[in-house]
Amino acid sequence: MLSKNLVVYLFTKFDNKKSLYNFVSSYLSKKAGVDHKLLICFKLIDRKRMSSFNSLLKKLNYIEFLDPCKINDYDFGSYKRIAKKYSNYNILFLNSHSYPNTNFWLKKLFKYYKKDTLIGTSGSYESLFTSIKLKKIYKLYSYLKKKNEYKKNFFSFPNPHIRTANFLIKGSDFYNYIKNKSTINKEKSWLIESGKNNLTNYFKKKKFNIYVVNSDGIKFPENKWKDSQTYNFSSQNKSIISDKHIRKYHSLDKIEKLRYQINTWGED
Numbered sequence: 001m002l003s004k005n006l007v008v009y010l011f012t013k014f015d016n017k018k019s020l021y022n023f024v025s026s027y028l029s030k031k032a033g034v035d036h037k038l039l040i041c042f043k044l045i046d047r048k049r050m051s052s053f054n055s056l057l058k059k060l061n062y063i064e065f066l067d068p069c070k071i072n073d074y075d076f077g078s079y080k081r082i083a084k085k086y087s088n089y090n091i092l093f094l095n096s097h098s099y100p101n102t103n104f105w106l107k108k109l110f111k112y113y114k115k116d117t118l119i120g121t122s123g124s125y126e127s128l129f130t131s132i133k134l135k136k137i138y139k140l141y142s143y144l145k146k147k148n149e150y151k152k153n154f155f156s157f158p159n160p161h162i163r164t165a166n167f168l169i170k171g172s173d174f175y176n177y178i179k180n181k182s183t184i185n186k187e188k189s190w191l192i193e194s195g196k197n198n199l200t201n202y203f204k205k206k207k208f209n210i211y212v213v214n215s216d217g218i219k220f221p222e223n224k225w226k227d228s229q230t231y232n233f234s235s236q237n238k239s240i241i242s243d244k245h246i247r248k249y250h251s252l253d254k255i256e257k258l259r260y261q262i263n264t265w266g267e268d
Contacts, residue, residue, distance in 0.1 A: 005036035006089040006171075007106065010078055012043040015096040017053070024056055026099035026242075033107025039063040039086075041078050044070075075164075076192055077183040083175040092168045097244040101215065105240050108217040109168050117209040118169050118200070120162035121241040122231035123222070126264045127159035128190060153195050158266060160222050161200040162210065163231065164193045165243040177202050214238040232257075232264040 009027075011020050027038070040062050042050060067078050075095055083091065090113060092106065102108075109119055129150040132143070177199060182188045192199055203210060211219040214228040215238045225231075229238040232249055239246050249260055 003035040003037055004089050005034060005106070005110070006039055006086055006091045007032075007036050007094065008039045008041060008079070008082055008091055009094045009096075009098075010041045010043060010075055011045070011096050012072075013045050013049070014072075017056075019096050020053065021056060023094070023096075023099040024060060026101070028059060030100040030105055031103045032100070033104035034110050036106060037063060037089075039065050039082065041065040041067055041082060043067040043078050044072060071184075073183045074186065074189050075183075076178060076181070076189055080175065080178045080181075080183065083171040083178065087172040087175055089171045090168065091171050091174065093164075093166065094241065095165050095243065098166050098241050101239050101242040104217075105215075108215065108240055109213050111217060112209075112211055112213060112219045113168055114209070115170075116173075116207070117211070118162060118167065118173075118203045119210075119219075120164075120168075120212050121166045121214075121239060122163045122228070122246070123160065123200075123212045123225040124163055124194070124231060124264050125158035125160050125225075125266065126194070127154055127157040128194060129154040130157035130159075131263050153191060155196055159194055160225070161194045161198050162212070163245075164199060165245070166241040167199075173203070173208075174199075213240060215240050226265045232260045234261075 009023055038060065040057070042065070044067070065082060067081065069077060069081070079093055090110075092109065109121070113119055129147070132147055132150055178192070181192060183192070191197070200210060211221060212225045212228045212230060213219050214230050218228070220228040226233050229236055231239070231246060236246065236249055249257060252260065
């Protein structure tokens with residue numbers, strides 16, 4: 001029987017080749033543990049640059065998806081088109097700076113995956129509205145304008161949401177959510193991840209099972225996400241998928257880590 005599980009890795013013209021190398025290296029060295037197909041989406045990349053990847057990609061068995069869109073509509077624009085084409089697949093979306101961080105990474109995620117389920121490799125309670133700070137007094141007007149805009153678009157803390165650097169969902173479910181949403185700028189992407197009508201809140205209303213799963217293969221409901229040790233908390237050493245924000249936390253000193261932790265989870 002053909003696998004209906006799809007791992008999607010996105011690589012764009014704005015990304016460094018090292019990101020692609022890191023993904024390929026990790027993908028080949030870490031056992032997935034579940035039968036699946038790999039799709040690599042190339043976004044806004046010309047054929048000349050594509051040819052420079054041949055030696056790096058030759059060991060992979062993958063589907064090449066050349067995104068036909070000629071403008072930058074960000075990660076979610078590509079995900080929308082992929083979800084429409086592969087609507088009957090269970091899709092794990094990985095952005096360009098992500099790669100598997102543990103053996104049996106896919107098996108651990110699919111352990112809890114079933115119909116009407118959204119699974120993330122990390123979550124957050126952060127609110128962009130609550131977190132926004134006035135940095136320079138002469139920028140007071142622009143700060144107040146942005147603060148008012150964020151108040152309309154984002155709930156105040158706590159604002160629980162699955163981080164969309166990596167998430168697992170049925171293609172048709174994701175497409176039904178994303179099909180009419182604008183993805184034309186970074187602010188629109190923030191709304192999809194953590195705005196009032198974000199991905200998580202949409203599927204909450206539809207009574208989906210929503211979990212974060214860590215590298216121990218344990219699932220965590222929303223009120224326990226912090227304890228998964230996958231994002232901005234304590235040693236943060238149980239991430240199934242590594243991404244640039246997870247790696248940044250590891251590079252911080254104790255004081256900065258505490259600041260990140262409070263922004264993400266609060267002071268309790």
